[in-house]
Amino acid sequence: MKVPIEEGYFRIPEGPDESPVLLGSYSPSAKTYFWPRRKRCPITLDAVEDCELSNEGIIYSWTFVLLPWLGSMEADKSGGFGAAQVDLPEGVRIQAPLEGKMGDWEIGQRVRLVTRTVDRAENGDELCTIAFRLLEAAS
Template sequence: MPETESTENSRIINEKWFTETPQGKALAGSRCRKCGRTYFPRKRVCVQCFEDGRMEDVALSRMGRLYTFTVAEAGPPGFTLPYAFGYVDLPEGVRVFSPLGGDFARLEIGAEMEMAIGPIRQDDGVDVIGYIFKPV
């Protein structure tokens, strides 16, 4: 999967956001060993129980439910119109803001979504590779 690595014509938006799993790249989060709250991206201090240094790395679920979304007909430079984005609720209790892909006509609140890796925008002719959720 060449598109998951940075190349001359593409770069990963932030390597720290991802972790390798047998199923491919997943979002890299942190889970508090004391209270169980899970975060994306990784962090050090739990803001629910204020425990420091007891976070464990977790690979977040690649599946989630669409909380809300929009299809944008106007946007900043680098995005090809129209493009879609929304919030996806993961089973770990994490809400992720994400570009949305697939068939926009199938986007609806509550839809089951699956994470993919791909270009989300262009930056001076270079594809910026990030996570994208698509309807299953």
């Protein structure tokens, strides 16, 4: 079974083809959304409401990481991975790994949130974070 590696950031979809759901906050006084959840509105310091955010967005920027550790010359064991900052329709920017390979990505592409298994619990559960998957090819 897939479970979030940490509680409070997203929930796992019920169907195998559904996207994870980001757990965010909305500040009525600032009319602004946030992710992850805030204890108070960081702008007005007023109370916030729990909300769920969109699972699709637009690439704001991207990169391909090959040597993840500063000063290291050792390549990532996976052979490198893509990563992106993505703007959601609510005005929230989040960053996470991006599926695909160099040449696949460009700013402005639409992406969808997916789960990414990064570890396994003692009971066999798959521990997941989030990642992005392209919804359209580069132009």
